[in-house]
Amino acid sequence: MKYAVISCIHGNYEALNAVLLDIDRQRVDQIYCLGDLVGYGPYPNEVVEMIRSLDIPTCQGCWDEDIVMGLNACECSYPSQLAEKRGRRAHEWTNRVLHPEVREYLAQLPMSLRQGNLCFVHGSPNSQHEYLLPRMHGFAALERVLAAQADVLFCGHTHIPYVRYLREGKIRVHHRGETPQEFQASVKMIVNAGSVGEPRHGRPNATYVIYDTDTQEVTLREVPYDYQKTCAAILEQGLPPIFAWRLARGMEFAERADDPHHVCQR
């Protein structure tokens, strides 16, 4: 079986169309989506309608949750207070234009999806907001895959695609007066699907991944598209212009923090 896994579309209809066309050419059997259909971008309703019309199994992202829950979710991942203010503006705009049936669809999305030994989440098995960064401690990463009871854990949220193989780790627990307990994990994988609509790998191209269950091969795909159309629509809709600037460069923009000690109050 060949699976295409997409994530973090963020209301970028142009990018989604280009990725779907590319997926079509790769002859995959099934597409999975890891959420964040809305937020930042100018076409949230259109993106959700497309995903729904293609019946793509989708789990809920942090932006999808925020839109449904009314910004109750933790926002401390913003690199600065100015970035947080821009995020809030994007949230308010998206909240205003979203159709009721789209909101209902986002509300019922599951936190995770499962297919055999594969598990699909937005951030991590713990939370839509946790980042599984490629350099996080190997044993912490291993715990996330085991927590998902999977051999291959698909995630998004970081907007930068990667595949990580975890091999041969050994853990020894020694309880005073008892025989030590030893644990050795089999090979596990974390596959980050990158971002269709708001890439941050240094180029404006949309990214996604293909996984072949027969060969266990992961292909990181990079798809050029007319990002300038999306940039123009961002400006037309009155969304923060910096969103267009960073989309054209494939990077996250963060000015120096107003308050470098800003921490989550939840």
Add this chain to the structure above:
Amino acid sequence: MIAHWAILSGIEGNLRALEAVLRDLQRQRPPITTLYVLGDIIGLKGQNDAVVQRLQMPDLEPLDPQICIGWWEEQCFNLFGVGLSGEVPELIAQQGEAAVGQLWESISRSSVQWLRSLPFGFHELDCLLVHGSPVSASEVLTPATSPAVLCDRLIRADANQLFCGRSGELFDCWVRAEALTSEVKTLDGRETQTFDLPQRRLIGVGSVGRQSGMASYVLYQPGNNQLKQCFVRY
């Protein structure tokens, strides 16, 4: 003066058990320099307000009591509408429906306000002291917990010693992890790294009030890492 910590948890409103332990602390040599109370001060074992008042009394001052919240305090905050959630499904699941009314009746608003001011835990020297785990006050860690979970919680603790009280058990265990190979492939290249976790210690501090007639707690000397498990009959 040699640093000598007394670390206890799980009083659960049991004033008699607390008084017995406080008397035991007076006898310890070298003298106790700091008293850590790792949550579950309140519960359904008797006199919650009296225990709160006892911990605020000036005669405990020389012990410099450091008190953090536990599972029961989190249930109480949710019940009184000052927690993260306005509901108490964990309380009902673990203690039954009747516990909701009992907890509500057993504590005053002023005690709740005081408990609300307590921290989640303490990072002191190379030790982390919490009720449950670095993840939450409700998580139970014991030597029987999955090794991968223990390893992750010790990484998150960012400390050589992790003291916890949620299980109510006394234990002293060591966790070491080694030789995990991580290979990361990105659009721009590959990187291989090996990960280890040098030996870390997980310590269960027992429970003062959970078991009727028998309190347990631990003594710890940070200067030489010596740990002593203590039992007090009352």
